[in-house]
Amino acid sequence: MPDLAPARILGIESSCDETAAAILENGRLLLASTVASQIDLHARYGGVFPEVASRQHIRTVYAIVEQALQQAHLTLADVDAIAVTRGPGLAGSLVVGMNMAKGLALASGKPLVGVNHLEGHIYSAWVHPANTTPLPPAPQFPLLALLVSGGHSELNLMTDHLHYQRLGATLDDAAGEAFDKVARLLGLPYPGGPSIQKAAAEGNPQAFHFPRARLDGTWNFSFSGLKTAVLRLVRSFEEQQQPLPVADLAASFQEAVVDVLLTKTLAAARQFGAQQILVAGGVSANRALRQAFLNQQEFPVHIPSLSLCTDNAAMIAAAGYFRYALGHCDSLDMDVLPTWPLS
Ligand SMILES: Nc1ncnc2c1ncn2[C@@H]1O[C@H](COP(=O)(O)OP(=O)(O)OP(=O)(O)O)[C@@H](O)[C@H]1O
Ligand SMILES: [Mg+2]
Numbered sequence: 001m002p003d004l005a006p007a008r009i010l011g012i013e014s015s016c017d018e019t020a021a022a023i024l025e026n027g028r029l030l031l032a033s034t035v036a037s038q039i040d041l042h043a044r045y046g047g048v049f050p051e052v053a054s055r056q057h058i059r060t061v062y063a064i065v066e067q068a069l070q071q072a073h074l075t076l077a078d079v080d081a082i083a084v085t086r087g088p089g090l091a092g093s094l095v096v097g098m099n100m101a102k103g104l105a106l107a108s109g110k111p112l113v114g115v116n117h118l119e120g121h122i123y124s125a126w127v128h129p130a131n132t133t134p135l136p137p138a139p140q141f142p143l144l145a146l147l148v149s150g151g152h153s154e155l156n157l158m159t160d161h162l163h164y165q166r167l168g169a170t171l172d173d174a175a176g177e178a179f180d181k182v183a184r185l186l187g188l189p190y191p192g193g194p195s196i197q198k199a200a201a202e203g204n205p206q207a208f209h210f211p212r213a214r215l216d217g218t219w220n221f222s223f224s225g226l227k228t229a230v231l232r233l234v235r236s237f238e239e240q241q242q243p244l245p246v247a248d249l250a251a252s253f254q255e256a257v258v259d260v261l262l263t264k265t266l267a268a269a270r271q272f273g274a275q276q277i278l279v280a281g282g283v284s285a286n287r288a289l290r291q292a293f294l295n296q297q298e299f300p301v302h303i304p305s306l307s308l309c310t311d312n313a314a315m316i317a318a319a320g321y322f323r324y325a326l327g328h329c330d331s332l333d334m335d336v337l338p339t340w341p342l343s
Contacts, residue, residue, distance in 0.1 A: 004026075004322070007081060007325060008024070008025050009023070009027075009081050009082070009113075009324065010082050011115075011316035012097045012313055013311055014085065014097030015087070015093055015097070015117045016053065017041075017048045017053050017311075018311040019064050019096075019097075020313035023068055023072040023074060024318055025130070026321065027123070027126055027325070028127060028128060030128065033068065033307075034068045034313075035064075035312050038056050041056060042190070043190050051092065053092070054096055057093055065104070068313070079110060081111040081321075081329070082101050082110050082320075083101075083113040083320020084097050084100075085098075088118070089336075091336060091338040094337075094338065102332055106332060112331070115320050119164075122147060123315055124304035124315035125278050125279075125304045127305075140276050140300075142273060143158040144158075144276070144299075145278040146261060147280055147281045147342075148176065148279070148283035148289075150176035150191075150282050151176070151177070152170070153283075155168050155219050155268050157268075161322045166342065168220040169221070170220065171222045172224035175223060175281075177223075178257065181227055182250075183250075185231055187246070191282075193285065194285075197254065199251075200253075203245070203248040203251030204248050205251040207248035210230065211256070212226075213225050213226065214263070221261075221264065230249060255288070257289075258289045262292045262293060265279070270298075276302065277293065277302070280309070284303050
């Protein structure tokens with residue numbers, strides 16, 4: 001691929017419960033990133049409450065964009081394009097970021113680029129703070145991308161920028177969803193991923209052997225059997241009025257998830273002739289998962305920095321840069337797409 005033209009992108013993200021803005025140069029160098037999380041607002045519901053989320057985005061989005069520009073010591077005149085999450089996500093949340101982006105595009109005359117949130121998670125692996133020297137090499141194609149987030153778990157083969165062949169996906173719960181549900185079973189706070197990781201640090205991953213749904217012959221995942229196995233064990237401890245070994249259960253559950261994700265991703269990379277592996281999405285923040293992928297020697301691995309694993313706007317600006325540089329801009333009548341598969 002020829003070198004792409006340099007560009008500075010303002011990214012805006014509001015697909016779920018984070019309002020975020022970022023300024024990124026050339027798809028890689030992060031000049032500023034601001035994220036307003038609503039986790040505390042939703043924690044009492046044990047999950048995201050859609051109407052509360054969209055109203056909070058309305059209150060926050062303007063200040064978040066202003067803050068990102070201020071952090072980068074730039075004004076809107078200094079950016080080349082505005083990238084915004086178009087979907088998938090909560091409709092009422094998506095429209096807030098979309099309308100903000102449209103307003104800015106209209107006022108400034110800058111091009112508007114709609115980005116798939118899942119594409120954003122994948123492109124988070126391209127991003128590094130602006131002062132990173134030397135800049136690590138960019139991911140190379142063909143690339144096997146494992147996307148594991150709160151709403152998605154899928155394996156995509158990328159043969160080039162913006163080209164995705166979905167090999168498989170979860171048949172039931174997403175990996176992040178499984179972490180969240182199992183955390184609830186264990187009485188751990190929302191969001192479940194970080195709580196399980198913390199509890200697991202004190203536990204023995206070999207204490208319980210939980211089932212691994214390998215679904216041989218397909219590249220799909222399934223986590224509901226694993227969740228049910230944890231539920232059964234929790235009930236049996238309760239029936240016998242024994243204290244719940246939370247740390248051991250968390251560690252054994254986490255080990256089972258990591259094992260399945262690692263073995264299936266490596267097998268797919270071999271089968272489809274990938275040169276490298278990329279892991280992204282909220283669950284890629286998991287320490288055990290990162291360690292397992294970094295410990296294997298077979299494929300070079302790209303994993304976003306910790307702050308870019310969960311929702312942020314740097315990833316939207318990164319995917320937006322490649323869309324913009326490759327000539328994919330959108331018009332001001334673009335609608336949001338609450339359901340929008342990557343491939
Ligand atoms: N350290 C961790 N270990 C495991 N899971 C984690 C960790 N940190 C976050 N997660 C999980 O990541 C998920 C949130 O990720 P993300 O923000 O990418 O999801 P989302 O945006 O809600 O979903 P999607 O991107 O599919 O629309 C939650 O399910 C959370 O429990
Ligand atoms: Mg996400």
